[in-house]
Amino acid sequence: MTDLMEKTLDATTIYDGRIVRLEVLNVELPDGRKVRREVARHCQAVAILARRPDGKFIFVRQYRKPIDAAILEIIAGCMEAGEEPEVSARREVAEETGYDVVKMKKLTSIVSSPGFCDEILHLFYAELTPRAHAQDQDPDENVYAVEFTEEEITQLILGGEISDAKTIAAWGYYQLARQNRLLE
């Protein structure tokens, strides 16, 4: 779709922080007009829908300062430099829940807020070991693992108790993939 492309004329870094870098870009639209775009640069990340052998899924409850609430999400985290998405996914599962991954399948990749942010999330489905060892969290995270049956997750989404976009997108994709026989 080259006819829609916005050409970058110049970019200025406003702030370069720990998890976000903010840039202001001057761009040229296809019709020649010039406009300003604010872009938040964020890590590439992974998010994992993780299932135990007993059929329960492991979610995490985590306090999210931007919305001042503790919410339910699937396991997620930033990829480290040079790390492949699947390696990141296995590491995040172990760190946040203490479970190891037995089998893993890529679902899809999503963009979380493409109007102003470049964040890409690689979504995985993972099957876990029956038991967990100790967690190994980042020191400034407060992450608590919780487990739900499939029916509980569907009802938490329908009732609005699960509001996290990547979590609902992963669950929706997982259901579509199973209905279309792309996953067991």
Place this chain on the structure above:
Amino acid sequence: MTDLMEKTLDATTIYDGRIVRLEVLNVELPDGRKVRREVARHCQAVAILARRPDGKFIFVRQYRKPIDAAILEIIAGCMEAGEEPEVSARREVAEETGYDVVKMKKLTSIVSSPGFCDEILHLFYAELTPRAHAQDQDPDENVYAVEFTEEEITQLILGGEISDAKTIAAWGYYQLARQNRLLE
């Protein structure tokens, strides 16, 4: 979940732009440790899964500078000051596609990237008039309406051609709601 709460000690505005305001917060964790949080403040927004009487859904293709690609999304946009979500949703449908809404139902509200951004999106399902009048877009937007059948949307999601998180979340929610007889 007060036991997880992170208390704000102070907040500094780094940049206050057109669509994003970046703040750096010093917060106190439940165990007393102090850490820094970067928070992007964004508008509250609406996003609409819009269906014509012939069963086709109206999506938009739009160039998104942060990811330098033209992607497929459901209709979406920021709420204006003092506007109710449903009013915003009807306005965005008319502006981006030229269709009017006949019937509308709230699906749920989602957070797009709660690790660093406060963006909330209110998701709606809308039924449209059969024909469109002229669009009325924001001057710096390049938005093109496209239409898909239900089966086409499912295949575009499964094949990775639709990567937008709110779009996949809305589609997943819509399917779950119908399977649970919460929508016709």
